[in-house]
Amino acid sequence: xxxxxxxxxxxxxxxxxxxxxxxxxxxxxxxxxxxxxxxxxxxxxxxxxxxxxxxxxxxxxxxxxxxxxxxxxxxxxxxxxxxxxxxxxxxxxxxxxxxxxxxxxxxxxxxxxxxxxxxxxxxxxxxxxxxxxxxxxxxxxxxxxxxxxxxxxxxxxxxxxxxxxxxxxxxxxxxxxxxxxxxxxxxxxxxxxx
Amino acid sequence: xxxxxxxxxxxxxxxxxxxxxxxxxxxxxxxxxxxxxxxxxxxxxxxxxxxxxxxxxxxxxxxxxxxxxxxxxxxxxxxxxxxxxxxxxxxxxxxxxxxxxxxxxxxxxxxxxxxxxxxxxxxxxxxxxxxxxxxxxxxxxxxxxxxxxxxx
Numbered sequence: 001x002x003x004x005x006x007x008x009x010x011x012x013x014x015x016x017x018x019x020x021x022x023x024x025x026x027x028x029x030x031x032x033x034x035x036x037x038x039x040x041x042x043x044x045x046x047x048x049x050x051x052x053x054x055x056x057x058x059x060x061x062x063x064x065x066x067x068x069x070x071x072x073x074x075x076x077x078x079x080x081x082x083x084x085x086x087x088x089x090x091x092x093x094x095x096x097x098x099x100x101x102x103x104x105x106x107x108x109x110x111x112x113x114x115x116x117x118x119x120x121x122x123x124x125x126x127x128x129x130x131x132x133x134x135x136x137x138x139x140x141x142x143x144x145x146x147x148x149x150x151x152x153x154x155x156x157x158x159x160x161x162x163x164x165x166x167x168x169x170x171x172x173x174x175x176x177x178x179x180x181x182x183x184x185x186x187x188x189x190x191x192x193x194x
Numbered sequence: 195x196x197x198x199x200x201x202x203x204x205x206x207x208x209x210x211x212x213x214x215x216x217x218x219x220x221x222x223x224x225x226x227x228x229x230x231x232x233x234x235x236x237x238x239x240x241x242x243x244x245x246x247x248x249x250x251x252x253x254x255x256x257x258x259x260x261x262x263x264x265x266x267x268x269x270x271x272x273x274x275x276x277x278x279x280x281x282x283x284x285x286x287x288x289x290x291x292x293x294x295x296x297x298x299x300x301x302x303x304x305x306x307x308x309x310x311x312x313x314x315x316x317x318x319x320x321x322x323x324x325x326x327x328x329x330x331x332x333x334x335x336x337x338x339x340x341x342x343x344x345x346x
Contacts, residue, residue: 021324022339029308034334040327047336056326075337078275078304081261083225085308086269120225120245122265124289166289194265 020057086194093187130186143167218249221285222266230257270310278303295319
């Protein structure tokens with residue numbers, strides 16, 4: 001791909017004559033606010049406060065403070081079409097094997113309900129282990145755990161093509177530990193419903 | 195005169211920024227669809243109802259009464275209001291390692307974004323682009339509007 005600086009500059013100039021653009025940073029659903037960095041020919045501008053905004057026209061930038069009212073006025077329909085937030089569940093296992101704790105067996109029922117109720121739901125089942133045993137063995141154990149839960153969901157009527165199972169072994173612990181530590185919180189399967 | 199500039203710019207955009215065709219990988223799925231919503235894929239146009247998979251390089255278009263919401267495989271939420279055109283230029287995500295990258299373009303209309311797992315883990319491998327700028331994301335939610343008649 002050959003992007004010469006001259007042709008890109010020309011392109012930005014030509015397009016800048018046609019389009020006006022606006023970017024508004026929103027507070028996240030969890031209450032935090034991240035940041036957006038807007039880059040163009042002139043450089044970059046960082047938005048990192050709630051409702052910090054940028055209006056661009058004729059390739060010029062004008063930072064300003066937007067508001068919930070303006071966001072509603074301009075973006076109500078886009079925001080109304082936002083899909084439901086994905087949800088995450090964690091199920092725990094008895095040591096060393098593929099048997100769920102009693103509490104986690106009970107939690108499966110509400111997960112099945114959510115899968116059935118979401119529009120066009122998709123489910124990712126992610127297996128994890130603690131650090132007892134070697135890494136290769138744990139890769140395989142984590143996948144076995146994930147596939148076990150996947151199979152339970154299939155038996156309960158969830159369509160096969162909605163489900164994906166993956167094993168992350170011991171590389172993504174909930175509670176970081178030294179090697180060979182028996183940590184119940186790390187013997188788990190996450191179920192992500194989106 | 196401005197119209198002519200826009201057409202030239204559109205052609206330039208296609209020739210300079212155009213991505214080569216790549217093997218279609220599923221990037222996400224339509225979860226919300228209201229009014230006229232269509233996907234253009236390999237020269238074909240199809241209606242994009244709830245449950246339609248969205249592939250890399252798909253162009254997603256809403257009509258005057260349309261809006262659409264999709265969830266990408268890394269849990270990124272995208273939704274567009276009426277008269278919008280979105281393109282999923284790049285998307286790759288490995289469930290086991292959580293490595294991935296994505297590039298999404300908005301050519302016109304309105305887009306809301308709630309960033310997902312790729313942006314959380316490797317923000318530098320996520321970008322959103324408008325006709326004149328590129329947005330880098332640091333784990334966040336934002337909205338973009340592109341006014342004008344750029345269509346390509």
